Amino acid sequence: MIRTIDTLSYRNALSSISPLWKCGFAAVAIALAYASHPPVQLLLTGWMLLWTIGYARIPLKYYAALFGSALLFFAASLPALAIELREGSLAWSDSGLHTAVQVLFRATACLSAMLFVILTTPMAQLFQVLRKIGIPSLVIELMLIMYRFLFLLLETAREMTMAQRARGGHSGFKRKLRDTAMLVTRLFAATMQRYHGLARGLTARGFTDDIRLAPYEGASLSRPRRAEICIGLPLLAAVEIWLRWEGFVWPL
Amino acid sequence: MKRKDKKLLATVLLVAGFTLYLTVNSPQTAHAMHIMEGFLPVGWAVFWWVAFIPFFALGVRKLAIITRETPELKLMLGVAGAFTFVLSALKIPSVTGSSSHPTGTGLGSVMFGPLPMSVLGSVVLLFQAVLLAHGGITTLGANAFSMAVCGPFAGYAVYRWLMNSTGKQKLAIFFAAAIADLFTYIVTSLQLAMAFPAESGGILASFAKFGGIFAVTQIPLAISEGLLTVLIWNWLLSY
Amino acid sequence: MAAIMEFDKLHYRYSGTDSDALRGLSLRLPEGRKIAICGANGSGKSTMFLHAIGLHRPQSGQLSWRREGLAYDGASLRRLRRQVGLVFQDPEHQLILNTPYEDITYGLRNADVPEPDIRLRTEQIIETMGLSSIARLPIHHLSLGQKKRVALAGVLVLKPELLLLDEPTAYLDRLSERQLLAELDRAHAEGVTVAMATHDMNLAYSWADWILVLNGGECVIEGTPAEVFAQEHRIDELGLELPMLYELWRTLPQALQERSEPPRSLGAFKALLGHLPQA
Amino acid sequence: MAAIMEFDKLHYRYSGTDSDALRGLSLRLPEGRKIAICGANGSGKSTMFLHAIGLHRPQSGQLSWRREGLAYDGASLRRLRRQVGLVFQDPEHQLILNTPYEDITYGLRNADVPEPDIRLRTEQIIETMGLSSIARLPIHHLSLGQKKRVALAGVLVLKPELLLLDEPTAYLDRLSERQLLAELDRAHAEGVTVAMATHDMNLAYSWADWILVLNGGECVIEGTPAEVFAQEHRIDELGLELPMLYELWRTLPQALQERSEPPRSLGAFKALLGHLPQA
Secondary structure: OHHHHHHHHHOOOOOOEOHHHHHHHHHHHHHHHHHOOHHHHHHHHHHHHHHHHHHOOOOHHHHHHHHHHHHHHHHHHHHHHHEEEEOOEEEEOHHHHHHHHHHHHHHHHHHHHHHHHHHHOOHHHHHHHHHHOOOOHHHHHHHHHHHHHHHHHHHHHHHHHHHHHHOOOOOOHHHHHHHHHHHHHHHHHHHHHHHHHHHHHHHHOOOOOOOOOOOOOOEOOOHHHHHHHHHHHHHHHHHHHHHHHOOOOOOO | OOHHHHHHHHHHHHHHHHHHHHHOOOHHHHHHHOOOOOOOOHHHHHHHHHHHHHHHHHHHHHHHHHHHHOOHHHHHHHHHHHHHHHHHHOEEOOOOOOEEOOOOHHHHHHHHOHHHHHHHHHHHHHHHHHHHOOOOOOOHHHHHHHHHHHHHHHHHHHHHHHHHHOOOHHHHHHHHHHHHHHHHHHHHHHHHHHHOOEOOOHHHHHHHHHHHHHHHHHHHHHHHHHHHHHHHHHHHHHO | OOEEEEEEEEEEOOOOOOOOOEEEEEEEEEOOOEEEEEOOOOOOHHHHHHHHOOOOOOOEEEEEEOOEEOOOOHHHHHHHHHHEEEEOOOHHHHOOOOOHHHHHHHHHHHOOOOHHHHHHHHHHHHHHOOOHHHOOOOHHHOOHHHHHHHHHHHHHOOOOOEEEEEOOOOOOOHHHHHHHHHHHHHHHHOOOEEEEEEOOHHHHHHHOOEEEEEEOOEEEEEEOHHHHHHOHHHHHHOOOOOOHHHHHHHOOOHHHHHHOOOOOOHHHHHHHHOOOOOO | OOEEEEEEEEEEOOOOOOOOOEEEEEEEEEOOOEEEEEOOOOOOHHHHHHHHOOOOOOOEEEEEEOOEEOOOOHHHHHHHHHHEEEEOOOHHHOOOOOOHHHHHHHHHHHOOOOHHHHHHHHHHHHHHOOOHHHOOOOHHHOOHHHHHHHHHHHHHOOOOOEEEEEOOOOOOOHHHHHHHHHHHHHHHHOOOEEEEEEOOHHHHHHHOOEEEEEEOOEEEEEEOHHHHHHOHHHHHHOOOOOOHHHHHHHHOOHHHHHHOOOOOOHHHHHHHHOOOOOO
């Protein structure tokens, strides 16, 4: 999945658009989702879907898989939310169910906004955003190196696992545990090798004490899309205010 | 059958179904302990962010001091962070079938210390949110507090305590890893319980419910991770 | 010519990529041959090997071992992996334990061979492959050539019927390459079918007696070296180069070319030149 | 022939090993040449490169850059590393930023080049090296051949006077190899002295116009390709092989051999064969 998300984030129709706009849009959407009621949350979810699948053209099957797997957490927590322990027996709790439904609508809206960002914004651009919002440069440098080596180490781990399986490993609990421990150790050795190699390679390229990031770049959002955001968000906020004015009560 | 009994039966079936579901070997269930995006009420989401940030800041300060003296250590920490991420994505065998998500925070905090681990751990969590959609941004504070702060500190404390009192390193390593895992799970359950207290019984009852559901996967995982970490430690020493 | 393994219209796509790594790959590995599988990087050679050992499961198509379709249950896979040995390109990924001796025992122990037998067979292979002097050294003290031979030993000790090697000579110096090829020839002489993936056409030409050319996840040419390289235009189109010896042979006078099969070694070429009319 | 860099009796031993990696290495890199540094794995090629860029400091002996001994203080090292560019064998060791575009700017930014210049020079090199289509992709999406070319671009953009490459063609398929060699030839045409370490004697023979042979941490032969390979016995003793073209040329009738220098490309060889008396 990690490769899929990473690849999609670089190869979607919105990948070159200003990351600040995308992240700002999603942040306001999440704030709105927290402040609003299910009808508005539903509208938000739909809107985010339009951007992610419609404008950015993320394939529906990947989107659905991601959405579903993220919702597993909700599914797992549902019994705890909706079932009451009363005098030693279990029973549905109406207020619990009510909470669960509320959480579901809010979580879906927030999730769709988050997926919009992570599926349409390449990691390199997210680093730029992190820098803009004042994350210490040390942390960004660490993230940069991590991101660079993450895929390499994942690939190494995958190959090592395959080699072990090709030689009859990973059968039975005890052996699996042993094989995994060996794998982690080898991976650690490989990691340290990477570190030594990188230290040399970067010194040869003039590394002194900082990894200097490239300056911020990003195409700005097209006028109609910008208008869509600038009109849409206040409109949704207005709907929410109207709902509250009317004393909206969720039927459940 | 009476209506009430019927309802009860349905409920038991439901719980059994979910339990089975969570124990089934599927990579997604593994990350069950990452609270999903938008799940926590706004007050709690902010609260956990506020609780987490001081530890993060202290960790960053500590790292800044270390790396100012030896800039190459920055590269080492970055590579170690990538290693931690891979560790957390690795499938580890568990008594209930193989499953991923060893947190690796126990091992990490023994090797690098708990404060640096809180920085590396929270960056790993951010990557998991951004590259895997596990966990979330608003819930990052809560997740980081349980996994990158509580877990490492508990593991590290247990390690120091056992090393001082018994001197048996393997035992200390086992408990450091297992407790780091367990403590993470307990804190997460507590976070959920505090956010969603039960109608009758309040936080305590809710804690029992959340804890009960996740115990099925998390307790065997903690034991497996303890065993695994001991094996890794042995290999590392002999290498 | 019986096929020891057969691929029938295999399709496979890695998740997160948008094109197939195998696009209806059909090929036969003839039993008892020395087979070279050629192709540029990304032509599907490694993916094919991972299928051959059941580590990847094709999304469609059928893999047969000795005319029998492979079922992907645990027992069949274990059996397959005892019959087919795979040597990965990077020995760092394949060597797991601390010393060559320990590492060679790994596969035997996984196959539940009794301990005394493990010791016997390990010592035997260390002896025949001339690894005694390094058997107890930590793996990370070995040179690349030595590591490759240890990885090969760890596979050969399991007595596979089909031996697969992914780019076995990549980055080896000439001496280590010769030693490795000598091992392969010994295994072949003992009845093992040996197949190596390589993009070194000179090596493929001089070593193999059966050649498969892969391109874009399909097998596009197969045959004996002489048959394959006779299709000069085709080879060129595929972005591959002709073996140097073959190409030089083609520049010889027609009369000389007709004298024999294309020479596959320097010695044979020299002998051929010996027939030149002296000026 | 002026030496751009000179090694005078360098000794170096890695900590934790019990023999010298460099044993009194003395050699000269002649300016403006295409130099191949040959030798088996472990002959000291990589260690030599790490000295050439001041990453290792010799335990004894002297390294000179343009006749001036290297002082190992920070400023001298920084200056040296701007004049000498090293491309590592494994491109993963020297690529750090997310995309080729960003990564190529890395060295320029370290050298405190102003931002507008950085952009200009980066775009220029991406253009000349034909990397535009991959310039904005994350590094981990690239193939090995592409990564090697990006690593080379990141070094060339700093306009070094001496370019060192450690096994630049290892693991590359033929097409990627050709692209890389074309880049090196372009850099050479612009006045850069290029030196590559390789154990591929065919490559060294056809590409280089000056050859150094290393063995056991010493430089044992140096000269033009024709001079070096004329010492057939010596090459053989060192466990190296003769380039195939050279060896074939040696089997030609004496009269033909005397006609010209040994041919260094297939084309030249064919042309030579054209002079064969027809039977």
